[in-house]
Amino acid sequence: MPEGTLCNKKPIETEEALKTLLGDTGGKTYYEEMKSLDVDSELLWKTIQNTLKSRMKTWLEICAHCGMCADSCFLYLINDRDPKQVPAYKIQSTLGEIVKRQGKVDNDFMHMAMETAWAKCTCCNRCGMYCPHGIDMGIMFGYLRGLLYQQGFVPWELKIGAGMHRVYRAQMDVTDEDFVETFEWMVEEYEEDYPGLEVPVDMEGADIMYTVNAREVKHYPEDLAEAAILFHLAGESWTVPSSGWEQTSLAMFAGDWAACKMQVESVYAAMERLKPKRMVGTECGHAHRATVIEGPYWAGRSNGKPPAESIHYVEWLAEALREGKLRVDPAKRIKRPVTLQDSCNYIRNHGLKEITREIMSYIVEPGYFMDMAPNREHNYCCGGGGGFNGIGLFRPQRNKALITKRDQILNSGADLVIAPCHNCWDAIRDLEEEYKIGIEWSFLKPLLISMVEIPEHLQIKE
Amino acid sequence: MFKKILFATSATEASDHAARVAFNMALNYKAHISIFHVMGVPTRGFSQVVLDVKTREEVVFDDEYVAWVEEEVKTYYAKQLETAENFDIKVAIGFPHREILREARQSRPDLIVLGGSTGAPEESVYKRGMVGSTLQRVAKAAPCPVLVVNRPAASFWGGMSNIVFGTDFSKASDAAFEFACKFAKALGCEMHIFHALDISTMHMGRMLTQDEIETRIRESLRRIRGKYISKIKGEIQDYAFDVWEGVPYVEVVKYAREKHADLIVMAHHNRKTSEEDNRLGSNIEQVIVRAGCPVISVNKQVRN
Numbered sequence: 001m002p003e004g005t006l007c008n009k010k011p012i013e014t015e016e017a018l019k020t021l022l023g024d025t026g027g028k029t030y031y032e033e034m035k036s037l038d039v040d041s042e043l044l045w046k047t048i049q050n051t052l053k054s055r056m057k058t059w060l061e062i063c064a065h066c067g068m069c070a071d072s073c074f075l076y077l078i079n080d081r082d083p084k085q086v087p088a089y090k091i092q093s094t095l096g097e098i099v100k101r102q103g104k105v106d107n108d109f110m111h112m113a114m115e116t117a118w119a120k121c122t123c124c125n126r127c128g129m130y131c132p133h134g135i136d137m138g139i140m141f142g143y144l145r146g147l148l149y150q151q152g153f154v155p156w157e158l159k160i161g162a163g164m165h166r167v168y169r170a171q172m173d174v175t176d177e178d179f180v181e182t183f184e185w186m187v188e189e190y191e192e193d194y195p196g197l198e199v200p201v202d203m204e205g206a207d208i209m210y211t212v213n214a215r216e217v218k219h220y221p222e223d224l225a226e227a228a229i230l231f232h233l234a235g236e237s238w239t240v241p242s243s244g245w246e247q248t249s250l251a252m253f254a255g256d257w258a259a260c261k262m263q264v265e266s267v268y269a270a271m272e273r274l275k276p277k278r279m280v281g282t283e284c285g286h287a288h289r290a291t292v293i294e295g296p297y298w299a300g301r302s303n304g305k306p307p308a309e310s311i312h313y314v315e316w317l318a319e320a321l322r323e324g325k326l327r328v329d330p331a332k333r334i335k336r337p338v339t340l341q342d343s344c345n346y347i348r349n350h351g352l353k354e355i356t357r358e359i360m361s362y363i364v365e366p367g368y369f370m371d372m373a374p375n376r377e378h379n380y381c382c383g384g385g386g387g388f389n390g391i392g393l394f395r396p397q398r399n400k401a402l403i404t405k406r407d408q409i410l411n412s413g414a415d416l417v418i419a420p421c422h423n424c425w426d427a428i429r430d431l432e433e434e435y436k437i438g439i440e441w442s443f444l445k446p447l448l449i450s451m452v453e454i455p456e457h458l459q460i461k462e
Numbered sequence: 463m464f465k466k467i468l469f470a471t472s473a474t475e476a477s478d479h480a481a482r483v484a485f486n487m488a489l490n491y492k493a494h495i496s497i498f499h500v501m502g503v504p505t506r507g508f509s510q511v512v513l514d515v516k517t518r519e520e521v522v523f524d525d526e527y528v529a530w531v532e533e534e535v536k537t538y539y540a541k542q543l544e545t546a547e548n549f550d551i552k553v554a555i556g557f558p559h560r561e562i563l564r565e566a567r568q569s570r571p572d573l574i575v576l577g578g579s580t581g582a583p584e585e586s587v588y589k590r591g592m593v594g595s596t597l598q599r600v601a602k603a604a605p606c607p608v609l610v611v612n613r614p615a616a617s618f619w620g621g622m623s624n625i626v627f628g629t630d631f632s633k634a635s636d637a638a639f640e641f642a643c644k645f646a647k648a649l650g651c652e653m654h655i656f657h658a659l660d661i662s663t664m665h666m667g668r669m670l671t672q673d674e675i676e677t678r679i680r681e682s683l684r685r686i687r688g689k690y691i692s693k694i695k696g697e698i699q700d701y702a703f704d705v706w707e708g709v710p711y712v713e714v715v716k717y718a719r720e721k722h723a724d725l726i727v728m729a730h731h732n733r734k735t736s737e738e739d740n741r742l743g744s745n746i747e748q749v750i751v752r753a754g755c756p757v758i759s760v761n762k763q764v765r766n
Contacts, residue, residue, distance in 0.1 A: 025524045185567060189603045192762075219504055219556050392522075 004033025012163025027156025145255030161250030244270025477577025
């Protein structure tokens with residue numbers, strides 16, 4: 001059977017198609033259909049010829065098979081040093097083979113490639129730092145995912161996720177109305193505690209345009225309230241766009257290049273419409289990568305930058321604390337062993353390692369901060385990156401992958417993990433559920449709310 | 463008085479006492495009762511998998527599963543539903559406090575009835591990774607009064623005829639008073655207005671002499687007369703008021719017990735508290751945990 005009704009090469013374009021796919025509990029029929037999905041070798045080869053550029057071609061060719069990348073990969077280490085988990089092997093046996101065979105691969109091969117691309121690599125890009133040639137397998141796996149997506153070999157949840165972006169311009173079924181309504185609701189809930197608190201929607205020329213993760217709107221809108229409160233206390237001129245507010249991109253994890261472009265263009269359109277001085281995104285790693293680092297290229301922006309200067313939440317927060325816009329009550333600083341999760345997407349891949357540590361210096365009582373080992377740009381992935389967290393089919397592999405982070409946390413001696421990234425936060429939550437090591441975990445915002453001083457003119461008047 | 467009641471339940475024993483009160487009120491006041499159950503908390507990023515609150519297993523959330531849970535809830539309350547005239551059952555996924563508040567924002571009930579605690583944080587699926595209880599969060603932000611039954615309502619036989627209104631003279635208490643009056647008038651209840659003078663050193667920083675205490679009690683009684691009694695004279699027939707000194711929540715519970723109250727009405731302060739206060743819980747939270755009758759918490763002006 002060439003194309004299935006649920007598993008096929010067509011992207012999800014309508015709400016109806018999305019619901020039908022969602023209705024296939026756990027992707028049972030979807031994966032069944034995948035077993036007989038045809039590979040369109042001609043399309044595959046044509047796509048490779050059009051998109052495989054010199055960088056990746058060179059990388060595939062110059063790999064000396066030296067094995068330096070092996071020990072850099074936490075999945076290799078945690079899976080008993082299985083040679084099949086060596087990054088160079090993983091990419092050569094998948095993308096390398098497809099190229100070598102000019103796209104002439106079969107269904108079994110594509111199944112193997114799918115598992116390798118989504119369950120044996122989280123696109124953390126750590127191997128790229130250790131390769132003597134600087135070959136970045138993470139980037140090549142991102143590319144391979146695109147080829148697999150085009151052929152319909154993509155995990156069920158990510159096909160849905162990419163479809164969400166196409167239908168809602170958000171990773172979940174949250175409409176623009178839902179977003180604005182939820183933000184306003186949150187402000188209503190907190191305005192008595194913070195007189196004057198408001199959410200300026202679509203204000204032109206603000207200093208900051210704030211973008212979020214749809215999960216916040218859907219499941220924990222307190223995060224929106226906390227963002228509003230901190231901007232309010234810092235005296236910022238800020239706004240949220242009524243559309244183009246979603247910073248994340250499951251389409252990136254899925255390899256749906258067209259949806260990546262659509263999503264990021266909606267955010268850029270908001271920037272162009274509202275002309276903020278800067279865009280600040282929420283505490284999310286891949287959202288930053290999608291919208292700030294890779295997005296400009298998807299959207300074909302010649303300067304490689306978003307229309308407005310775009311920074312990560314930790315950059316804004318560090319600046320606000322440094323400049324005294326936000327002041328931490330020294331008595332309320334964290335006085336328990338605490339560690340910090342370095343998110344691959346903006347630490348290793350965007351150099352913000354000292355920024356997060358600067359924040360720690362303001363909010364943690366000296367002597368209580370315990371770094372993980374290794375840390376900063378050498379830190380390991382949380383274990384659930386690159387979409388791994390969300391894929392039911394690969395849950396056992398994901399749970400095993402969490403062990404690396406579990407042991408890093410245990411060895412640090414901390415019982416609180418600060419994780420300024422949605423994906424890391426989820427993975428750490430899951431690892432506590434799975435392995436019960438007695439830790440707590442938190443984003444930065446709620447911690448800050450509990451310790452910042454409220455300027456006199458913003459205090460509650462009796 | 464109550465046309466719409468939102469009964470938020472775990473559909474377990476923990477909510478049984480609340481169920482008794484909720485269904486009775488719906489029956490007595492001919493109210494629509496919406497049985498609202500948060501069936502699971504979403505797990506692992508952006509997927510359809512939730513942790514079922516009852517089985518503690520990971521399940522995939524789809525229409526079939528929702529229908530099954532709805533049927534479960536219906537079976538659990540089969541007996542109560544025999545006499546219920548006007549009801550619906552809703553099932554949601556998410557963090558309970560947030561989904562209850564979301565539902566309340568949409569359906570605008572006149573009263574939320576909240577089930578009892580589902581246990582310690584480490585035992586309850588609802589509370590993982592969350593600070594504070596569902597109760598604290600709902601009571602703080604609800605758009606309507608919230609009724610909580612934590613212990614078996616010993617004196618509760620179906621009707622409410624004897625209200626204790628506990629006040630600290632705050633603005634929030636004014637809203638609670640307004641609600642208590644409306645309630646008492648509509649249902650012909652006795653009303654007991656009560657203030658507890660806080661003499662715990664923890665709050666005042668020093669010991670008070672007995673003269674000081676008695677002076678303050680007299681002052682408080684004067685305030686009750688001026689602030690509340692003047693407003694209910696002629697409107698509510700049976701009323702009484704008193705001021706006792708002690709630890710406020712203990713005194714409120716003692717007073718309610720002595721007056722055989724079947725309802726306590728208090729304000730929930732929409733105020734941040736320090737970490738220490740959070741741990742101890744505010745007075746109303748302590749009253750809820752300890753009282754032998756239902757407690758209604760009011761946090762803002764009640765809509766007419």
